[in-house]
Amino acid sequence: MSDVRKWESKKLGVVIEVDYDKCKGIGECAIVCPSSVYEVVDGKTTAPNIDDCIQCCACQEACPTGAIRHSSCR
Numbered sequence: 856m857s858d859v860r861k862w863e864s865k866k867l868g869v870v871i872e873v874d875y876d877k878c879k880g881i882g883e884c885a886i887v888c889p890s891s892v893y894e895v896v897d898g899k900t901t902a903p904n905i906d907d908c909i910q911c912c913a914c915q916e917a918c919p920t921g922a923i924r925h926s927s928c929r
């Protein structure tokens with residue numbers, strides 16, 4: 856079983872899933888996100904500010920391990 860964590864914005868109807876088996880905590884998502892959605896905590900990324908997401912898909916594209924799945928980005 857993979858360890859997939861999920862954050863949801865009810866306000867935006869957006870879901871971000873991060874596969875913690877793939878996340879290395881390097882924080883590329885936090886660097887590229889224009890809305891400061893992400894925060895790396897104890898070596899893994901989290902998305903506490905998902906309500907500020909502008910659905911640009913930069914995070915999903917930037918992640919070198921493909922750990923991020925964003926519901927607005929295919």
Ligand code: SF4
Pocket residue numbers: 887888889890891892893907908909910911912913914915925
């Ligand atoms: S889609 Fe854009 S704004 Fe939303 S979390 Fe990813 S990088 Fe940030």
